[in-house]
Amino acid sequence: MIRSDVLKDIAPVIAEHLVVCNIGLPSQELHLIDDQPTNFYMLGTMGLSSSIGLGLALAQNKKVISIDGDGSVLTNFGTLPTIANNAASNYILLIIDNGSYGSTGDQPTYAGRKTSLTKVAQACGCDNVVECKAEDTKAEIEKALAGDEMTIIVCKCESGNIPVPVITMDPVVIRQRFMDAVAS
Amino acid sequence: MSVNDKIVSDLVDNDISFVTTVPCKQLAGVIDAIDAHQDIMHVPSNKEDEGMGLCAGAFMGGKRSAIIMQNTAIGVTVNTLATLVQYYRMPLPMLISYRGELGEPVACQVEMAVHTKAILAQMNIPTYHFHHEDDVNELDKILKYTYMCNKPVAILTDASFWKGY
Numbered sequence: 001m002i003r004s005d006v007l008k009d010i011a012p013v014i015a016e017h018l019v020v021c022n023i024g025l026p027s028q029e030l031h032l033i034d035d036q037p038t039n040f041y042m043l044g045t046m047g048l049s050s051s052i053g054l055g056l057a058l059a060q061n062k063k064v065i066s067i068d069g070d071g072s073v074l075t076n077f078g079t080l081p082t083i084a085n086n087a088a089s090n091y092i093l094l095i096i097d098n099g100s101y102g103s104t105g106d107q108p109t110y111a112g113r114k115t116s117l118t119k120v121a122q123a124c125g126c127d128n129v130v131e132c133k134a135e136d137t138k139a140e141i142e143k144a145l146a147g148d149e150m151t152i153i154v155c156k157c158e159s160g161n162i163p164v165p166v167i168t169m170d171p172v173v174i175r176q177r178f179m180d181a182v183a184s
Numbered sequence: 185m186s187v188n189d190k191i192v193s194d195l196v197d198n199d200i201s202f203v204t205t206v207p208c209k210q211l212a213g214v215i216d217a218i219d220a221h222q223d224i225m226h227v228p229s230n231k232e233d234e235g236m237g238l239c240a241g242a243f244m245g246g247k248r249s250a251i252i253m254q255n256t257a258i259g260v261t262v263n264t265l266a267t268l269v270q271y272y273r274m275p276l277p278m279l280i281s282y283r284g285e286l287g288e289p290v291a292c293q294v295e296m297a298v299h300t301k302a303i304l305a306q307m308n309i310p311t312y313h314f315h316h317e318d319d320v321n322e323l324d325k326i327l328k329y330t331y332m333c334n335k336p337v338a339i340l341t342d343a344s345f346w347k348g349y
Contacts, residue, residue, distance in 0.1 A: 045233075
């Protein structure tokens with residue numbers, strides 16, 4: 001399974017929850033597969049999906065799922081200690097780890113070589129870190145949503161992309177639509 | 185009321201209840217005061233762009249947020265300011281220690297000080313400079329202005345304002 005297969009698989013499970021989605025192809029794919037007002041699409045700012053999601057989870061009570069990538073987590077490694085030390089029970093970080101920078105042409109990341117993001121997250125103090133195969137991601141998200149504990153899911157999948165259009169929605173529309181969904 | 189207490193009081197009076205900080209020696213007192221205040225959730229961040237992501241999320245979650253940081257980090261936050269805070273039109277008060285000004289003992293701090301206002305001006309970020317202690321009396325209006333215009337707004341606070349390094 002590649003990232004878009006994972007997103008298709010989990011779309012029904014995350015549809016009714018607040019989702020902060022990573023820059024580039026992940027947001028474009030999620031937008032194509034299942035656009036929802038509860039989706040916050042990042043149009044720029046690589047690396048901050050997990051930080052935006054954590055801030056959102058700490059500020060209100062609804063469940064929040066940040067969809068991130070291995071490359072983006074590597075860009076913003078400082079996020080993991082912050083998540084560990086400010087654990088929000090309504091927060092799930094899904095790292096779709098395909099071992100490559102998908103949006104820029106599948107250049108390999110260090111997460112696909114010697115570096116284990118699962119072990120890094122654990123070493124940073126995150127208590128509930130699950131590494132799973134791509135096909136088990138949906139079940140792991142369902143389990144995390146049913147529980148009451150901050151969860152980091154590292155989904156190991158294959159690299160590869162599907163052709164998707166860019167998101168042309170205005171950022172202020174994305175933001176306001178999302179904030180209305182948060183407040184509803 | 186001390187400057188630190190005045191700053192925290194103005195933040196709280198303007199409904200700011202989520203603050204992220206990256207420390208600076210000049211900001212130690214105000215960070216302590218924020219950490220101790222029961223109406224403010226204080227989430228220290230490891231890097232300033234990460235902190236701006238936290239603030240963006242908290243803002244969308246219904247909490248007004250602010251960042252406290254040093255001016256040396258202005259450079260690393262340019263992309264986040266442009267593509268997140270400004271692009272999505274989010275208000276963000278930035279209380280910034282203005283290192284490298286008069287009274288500065290560390291020469292390297294001057295190297296970013298000379299770029300600080302230029303970068304903020306290039307980004308069309310409204311910028312205020314607290315030099316005298318009384319300048320703190322403008323903070324309340326600056327915060328209201330920030331939420332009126334939905335922009336990141338910089339408040340530079342130099343060593344003279346803080347009464348020394």
